[in-house]
Amino acid sequence: MSSDSLSAGPVSSRCAVPVVGIIGGIGSGKSTVARWIAEQHPVRVIDADQVGHHVLKEPAIIATLQREFGPTILNAQGQIDRQALAQRVFGHGEAQRVAREKLEQIVHPAIRAAIEQQLAQVDPATHQAVLLDAAVLLEAGWSDICDLILYIDTPAEVRQARVARQRGWSAEELAAREASQWPLDRKQQAADAVLLNTGNLAEVGTQAWQVLQRM
Secondary structure (H helix, E strand, C coil), rough: CCCHHCCCCCCCCCCCCEEEEEEEEECCCCCHHHHHHHHHHCEEEHHHHHHHHCCCCCCCHHHHHHHHCCCHCCCCCCEEEHHHHHHHHCCCHHHHHHHHHHHHHHHHHHHHHHHHHHHHHCCCCCCCCCECCCCCCCCCCCHHCEEEEEEEEEEEHHHHHHHHHHHHCCCCHHHHHHCCCCHHHHHHHHHEEEEECCHHHHHHHHHHHHHHCCC
């Protein structure tokens, strides 16, 4: 997607303003960057992870997942136990890969439908753009929703320290999670712009806003 193609406005008919996908490795700080931009400028953030959390609470989704994976993925309240489900689908093994594909076939269409519903409700009088914060945007095939894709590049040691502090993940857990996503170099190649995040939030946020302004 070239910047020239954006000059006439959003290419997606799903939203009245341009939609910018923000991707990066786990722990890259992309969600923090997106929130900073939205706090400083008239931009709306759609967090695909939050959308996914809501989707996992839908009775129809819960019933489908229970049929597919069994009752052990439910907690005492009959809701999805995200940790139990994660143990089934994240990892390098063939069993995890197959289970992950089944999970994605069930939840990704529902997440996309919810995202598109939110995009259709964006008021161009209030917001100049939408930032779609979606870790698996490329893997799920949601790039066609976006007019531009930004990749947040963060050193591996920074990402590891961040997920250890914020989520309690070991290096092995991070590797298992990242095994479910595209390699980072492939993500970078698919992006329209790459922004380095070394920890200076204002700096990377300002750079991202400058890219959006050129739209």
